[in-house]
Amino acid sequence: MTVSPSRISRWFSVSEEERAKEHPRTALLVVEVAADSLRVDRMLKGRVYARAGIPEYWVVDVTGSAVEIYTGPDVSQGRYAALRTVVVGETLSSPTLPGLSLRVADLFA
Numbered sequence: 001m002t003v004s005p006s007r008i009s010r011w012f013s014v015s016e017e018e019r020a021k022e023h024p025r026t027a028l029l030v031v032e033v034a035a036d037s038l039r040v041d042r043m044l045k046g047r048v049y050a051r052a053g054i055p056e057y058w059v060v061d062v063t064g065s066a067v068e069i070y071t072g073p074d075v076s077q078g079r080y081a082a083l084r085t086v087v088v089g090e091t092l093s094s095p096t097l098p099g100l101s102l103r104v105a106d107l108f109a
Helices: 005-013 016-021 038-051
Strands: 029-034 056-061 066-074 079-087 091-093 101-103
Touching: 029 038, 038 056, 038 066, 038 079
Parallel strands: 029 056
Antiparallel strands: 056 066, 066 079, 091 101
């Protein structure tokens, strides 16, 4: 999928509420892979997903070889109650999707 520069500009020029309208509201888990977009994924997108009530949100930090697992969305505050970071050498498991488990090292192999 190609994203046009105008769509990227729009992401930063619209309000948080407008961005929330463009994102899914029924996902159990959203995963963002971040190389250059870590701050945006943590802050802006995290708020959008929390407000949408997405129960679990992962940010895969390519540079840091880690996965941040956000859970417990507070819809009214637009933030997650809990953050757990897993790194290479650990196993990532989803509290929302029982049975979903993988070694972090496999993500960066």
